[in-house]
Amino acid sequence: xxxxxxxxxxxxxxxxxxxxxxxxxxxxxxxxxxxxxxxxxxxxxxxxxxxxxxxxxxxxxxxxxxxxxxxxxxxxxxxxxxxxxxxxxxxxxxxxxxxxxxxxxxxxxxxxxxxxxxxxxxxxxxxxxxxxxxxxxxxxxxxxxxxxxxxxxxxxxxxxxxxxxxxxxxxxxxxxxxxxxxxxxxxxxxxxxxxxxxxxxxxxxxxxxxxxxxxxxxxxxxxxxxxxxxxxxxxxxxxxxxxxxxxxxxxxxxxxxxxx
Amino acid sequence: xxxxxxxxxxxxxxxxxxxxxxxxxxxxxxxxxxxxxxxxxxxxxxxxxxxxxxxxxxxxxxxxxxxxxxxxxxxxxxxxxxxxxxxxxxxxxxxxxxxxxxxxxxxxxxxxxxxxxxxxxxxxxxxxxxxxxxxxxxxxxxxxxxxxxxxxxxxxxxxxxxxxxxxxxxxxxxxxxxxxxxxxxxxxxxxxxxxxxxxxxxxxxxxxxxxxxxxxxxxxxxxxxxxxxxxxxxxxxxxxxxxxxxxxxxxxxxxxxxxxxxxxxxxxxxxxxxxxxxxxxxxxxxx
Ligand SMILES: [Zn+2]
Ligand SMILES: [Zn+2]
Numbered sequence: 001x002x003x004x005x006x007x008x009x010x011x012x013x014x015x016x017x018x019x020x021x022x023x024x025x026x027x028x029x030x031x032x033x034x035x036x037x038x039x040x041x042x043x044x045x046x047x048x049x050x051x052x053x054x055x056x057x058x059x060x061x062x063x064x065x066x067x068x069x070x071x072x073x074x075x076x077x078x079x080x081x082x083x084x085x086x087x088x089x090x091x092x093x094x095x096x097x098x099x100x101x102x103x104x105x106x107x108x109x110x111x112x113x114x115x116x117x118x119x120x121x122x123x124x125x126x127x128x129x130x131x132x133x134x135x136x137x138x139x140x141x142x143x144x145x146x147x148x149x150x151x152x153x154x155x156x157x158x159x160x161x162x163x164x165x166x167x168x169x170x171x172x173x174x175x176x177x178x179x180x181x182x183x184x185x186x187x188x189x190x191x192x193x194x195x196x197x198x199x200x201x202x203x204x205x206x207x208x209x210x211x212x213x214x215x216x217x218x219x220x221x222x223x224x225x226x227x228x229x230x231x232x233x234x235x236x237x238x239x240x241x242x243x244x245x246x247x248x249x250x251x252x253x254x255x256x257x258x259x260x
Numbered sequence: 261x262x263x264x265x266x267x268x269x270x271x272x273x274x275x276x277x278x279x280x281x282x283x284x285x286x287x288x289x290x291x292x293x294x295x296x297x298x299x300x301x302x303x304x305x306x307x308x309x310x311x312x313x314x315x316x317x318x319x320x321x322x323x324x325x326x327x328x329x330x331x332x333x334x335x336x337x338x339x340x341x342x343x344x345x346x347x348x349x350x351x352x353x354x355x356x357x358x359x360x361x362x363x364x365x366x367x368x369x370x371x372x373x374x375x376x377x378x379x380x381x382x383x384x385x386x387x388x389x390x391x392x393x394x395x396x397x398x399x400x401x402x403x404x405x406x407x408x409x410x411x412x413x414x415x416x417x418x419x420x421x422x423x424x425x426x427x428x429x430x431x432x433x434x435x436x437x438x439x440x441x442x443x444x445x446x447x448x449x450x451x452x453x454x455x456x457x458x459x460x461x462x463x464x465x466x467x468x469x470x471x472x473x474x475x476x477x478x479x480x481x482x483x484x485x486x487x488x489x490x491x492x493x494x495x496x497x498x499x500x501x502x503x504x505x506x507x508x509x510x511x512x513x514x515x516x517x518x519x520x521x522x523x524x525x526x527x528x529x530x531x532x533x534x535x536x537x538x539x540x541x542x543x544x545x546x547x
Contacts, residue, residue: 020370020371022373022409025370025371025372025373025409026373026409026413026418028371028372028373029372029373029374029407029409029413029418029419030418030419030420032331032372033419033420033421034420045417045418048415048417048418049418052412052413052415052418053413070370070371071371073320073324073367074324074327074328074367074371075324075328106332106333106335106336107335107336163422163424
């Protein structure tokens with residue numbers, strides 16, 4: 001087996017950190033297998049790769065930038081964002097070409113995609129911006145389809161969607177969108193559910209877990225972590241207000257969180 | 261030098277000298293596209309010059325599409341058929357397959373450390389035909405996407421494999437070794453009785469439906485299943501025979517299989533040599 005340096009017929013120059021080399025290649029294999037990772041895990045993997053290949057460790061952001069420059073040709077990108085559910089930094093391998101849902105067709109049948117779309121709809125349009133779907137309600141959807149899935153098939157399909165990181169099963173048993181769906185299917189979600197999907201006023205990304213303005217007609221939504229950064233510490237006694245309409249902001253007016 | 265080449269030469273010389281250094285990559289593709297178009301003499305020269313740029317962009321697009329298609333097939337653990345690449349990806353450019361294929365390979369190696377490996381075709385079951393093939397390897401026009409990074413880089417702390425993958429790979433290796441030491445083929449009845457002895461039930465939590473799992477291995481090219489004709493089978497019931505599929509042959513070297521089987525016995529030295537000899541014999545391979 002040729003070493004990674006000679007695979008391109010190129011030497012690896014210590015001063016050219018921007019060259020796409022064996023570390024990038026192996027990291028791409030890792031991302032192809034994981035699809036989405038906490039950034040802290042991704043950095044551990046990157047360190048491990050550098051150790052293994054005896055390469056100097058670059059700044060992780062620069063390292064990702066080198067990869068993105070190279071893989072954009074094949075409509076792939078590494079995207080760094082924040083996990084809505086636990087506010088940790090994450091990195092995902094995403095398709096950048098349109099018709100995102102159609103790309104699911106590489107691993108799912110048309111009927112399975114039909115079911116997934118229905119589940120997406122039920123999650124996104126859930127009452128009171130709950131952005132979740134009870135497991136019994138999800139299982140009941142399978143037999144309603146044409147052609148119908150049996151209850152067992154529906155459960156298997158839901159498990160597969162969870163394993164593939166399209167859906168997530170919350171600790172209360174409800175299905176919610178996995179961050180992978182929120183990142184990879186964002187255009188589909190925005191276009192299909194124009195009225196239900198909001199973008200966070202702070203970071204402009206889709207928000208399905210966070211806080212909302214108490215003024216019913218105001219569209220302002222903030223991620224939990226974005227709101228925490230925006231609003232001052234509460235103990236100084238001053239009232240906090242919606243940045244757009246000025247209505248008093250109630251930090252407990254949340255969306256997409258577990259309802260008691 | 262053709263008149264067109266001369267004109268391009270002149271145009272180029274009028275430009276900055278540095279252009280010389282950026283030319284080779286584009287003129288390479290232009291040469292290819294020129295060759296492709298020579299088959300179609302109805303183009304006049306101006307047309308072909310105008311479309312040269314377009315064509316090389318097109319080719320680039322098709323290369324990227326082929327890369328994506330290969331990744332998608334691999335994700336499903338499906339073999340990649342040349343016909344499917346031509347029909348589903350290249351469509352109107354399917355005549356450019358060789359050029360696109362080479363560039364796709366270069367891109368796969370560069371970006372992901374992977375390459376398309378053409379599978380060896382089914383060996384002819386008929387001995388006369390096998391003799392006619394004269395020991396030559398028959399290629400199948402189907403490919404798998406193979407990891408070409410050094411084996412030690414396939415570290416579970418870096419590359420993620422699901423539990424399902426581990427379990428089904430484990431079972432696949434058991435089946436491959438059973439077939440291997442049974443002179444490279446095994447009928448379904450014997451294979452089923454082995455699986456029963458290993459307590460792998462018809463239907464299980466871990467492996468699911470056994471028949472469906474075997475179908476999967478056949479579809480992925482790891483196993484090959486052949487219906488024996490009634491004479492050979494000496495039975496009224498249809499008898500199927502399993503052997504290694506082209507993908508197993510490509511991905512699992514014989515000596516690795518022998519090493520795996522002999523590792524079960526914890527023997528060393530001359531005893532290990534004797535054991536391995538007998539494994540080769542059971543596999544009816546001359547050593
Ligand atoms: Zn935000
Ligand atoms: Zn407001």
